[in-house]
Structure formats: structure tokens, C-alpha cells
Amino acid sequence: MAKQAFRHTREEILGLSVPLFATIGFDGVSMRAIAAAVGVTPAALYHHFSDKEQLCLEAVGYAFMEKVGPLKSLLVSAVEPWSRLEAFVIHFTRMLAREKDFRRLMQWVLLDSNEPRLQSLVDCVFRDLFNALGNLATELVPGRDAHLLVVSMFGLVIYPFETLSVRRFLPGYTDQQEDPEVIARHVIGLLRHGLGAGHEEKS
Structure with missing residues (x-):
């Protein structure tokens, strides 16, 4: 036994x-x-x-480090900042398209109302990647609110997947918009033109 x-x-x-x-x-x-x-x-x-509680925290940490952890190295490499961001967006988008369980797990985390559990997840799981992307955002657009930029970057990539079941019925939808490469190119273009064009306006 x-x-x-x-x-x-x-x-x-x-x-x-x-x-x-x-x-x-x-x-x-x-x-x-x-x-x-x-x-x-x-x-x-x-x-x-x-x-x-311990099992849940470790399961989320395990899933996050397995799926997203390796992407941190893309943010801190020696290459040009925009190239780093593009590589991160492309690989992050591909991973989300591939890993449905991970997407669902992150949705449950966002719906969680237990503040001590959320604080533990931030401290033990999410903070390092968030800081790495924040540092890159500061390189790209000094003087902007790095926190809001990082939240916006994550939102631009994640939201097309979270809304897929509904947006299939919205005007302008095409099957091609489910392709992670199409989503990644859209997000990169939006970030480049949006961030670059408004660089002189301080938020």
C-alpha cells in the first residue's frame, strides 16, 4: 500500500x-x-x-514557471529593446494559443477574491516577470507609467483569447484572427505605433 x-x-x-x-x-x-x-x-x-491552499499555490506556481518562466530570458537579453519585446509577445501568444489549461487557470486566479492568496502568488510567482517587463517598458518609453504599460501589454495579448467564445459572433470576426501569429503581429504593431507616436506625451 x-x-x-x-x-x-x-x-x-x-x-x-x-x-x-x-x-x-x-x-x-x-x-x-x-x-x-x-x-x-x-x-x-x-x-x-x-x-x-498550499497545493493550489504551488500548482499555479508550477504551471506559471513551466509555461511562462522561460520567456523571462527574452526580456533581459542583450538585444535591442523592441526586438526583445517582439520576441516576448510572439512566444507568449503562441503559448497561450497552445495551453488552454494554463489560460483557464489564470482566469481563475484573476477571479479569486482571497487577498492573502493573491499576495502570495504575486510575491512567489508573478513579480519577477512583471518587473522584467516593467524594466523593458522603461527602456522603451522612459517617463511613462511602467505599471500601466505592463498591464496593458498583458491585456493586449491575453484578451483576444479570453473573449474568443463571444467575439466569434461580433462584427468583423474572421477565422484568421484566431491565429496566434496574427494576434502577435497585431499587438506588436499596436505597441510600436501607439507607444512610439505618443512618446512626447507624458501620462
């Missing part, structure tokens, strides 16, 4: 629990349901994680 209970590693448990949190959120899933889906006993699950 002990061998069966502990046959999954901590990393495997995190990877298998991500789709559950992505599908029904923190409040919708129990530790017993996670244990059943992963294929371990509840006791084995509690051996690795003290409670659902």
Missing part, C-alpha cells in the same frame, strides 16, 4: 492537479477529488502538501 500511495512525485502531483484547478477553480475541487484524479490516497497527498 505504501508503494502505491507514494508512487507519484511532488512535481507529478502538481502537474496532474493543474487541470483540476483550471477547470473548476480553488473552491470547486477538494483534496479528496485531487487525490483520486492523481491516483494517490488522500494521506499520500497530505504527505506532500499540508492543505489545499
Whole structure:
């Protein structure tokens, strides 16, 4: 029984629990349901994680670092700033198009009203990438509000995916607009023309 209970590693448990949190959120899933889906006993699950809170935080961190973590290197390389931003937007857009569970998981995070949990996620998971993109934004347009620029950049990339089920019925929609390459080119063009043209206006 002990061998069966502990046959999954901590990393495997995190990877298998991500789709559950992505599908029904923190409040919708129990530790017993996670244990059943992963294929371990509840006791084995509690051996690795003290409670659902810890498991959720680590699952989000695991998914974020696996999918988005490698993109940070694109922001801090030695190449020209606009080239860094373009590379980040392209790879980030491709990843979002490919990883539906990750997109759903991030939507649940944004809907979460538990402030201590959100603070932990910011401190342990999101802050480094946000700061890296903020530093790049400052390089591109010194004097602007880097915080709002970063939020806007993320929004420009993420929102086309979040609204896909609705915008298919809106005027002007085409199948081509679901192509991540089309979305990336649109976002890059909007950032280049919008940020560059308004450089003299301080927000």
C-alpha cells in the first residue's frame, strides 16, 4: 500500500492537479477529488502538501514557471529593446494559443477574491516577470507609467483569447484572427505605433 500511495512525485502531483484547478477553480475541487484524479490516497497527498491552499499555490506556481518562466530570458537579453519585446509577445501568444489549461487557470486566479492568496502568488510567482517587463517598458518609453504599460501589454495579448467564445459572433470576426501569429503581429504593431507616436506625451 505504501508503494502505491507514494508512487507519484511532488512535481507529478502538481502537474496532474493543474487541470483540476483550471477547470473548476480553488473552491470547486477538494483534496479528496485531487487525490483520486492523481491516483494517490488522500494521506499520500497530505504527505506532500499540508492543505489545499498550499497545493493550489504551488500548482499555479508550477504551471506559471513551466509555461511562462522561460520567456523571462527574452526580456533581459542583450538585444535591442523592441526586438526583445517582439520576441516576448510572439512566444507568449503562441503559448497561450497552445495551453488552454494554463489560460483557464489564470482566469481563475484573476477571479479569486482571497487577498492573502493573491499576495502570495504575486510575491512567489508573478513579480519577477512583471518587473522584467516593467524594466523593458522603461527602456522603451522612459517617463511613462511602467505599471500601466505592463498591464496593458498583458491585456493586449491575453484578451483576444479570453473573449474568443463571444467575439466569434461580433462584427468583423474572421477565422484568421484566431491565429496566434496574427494576434502577435497585431499587438506588436499596436505597441510600436501607439507607444512610439505618443512618446512626447507624458501620462
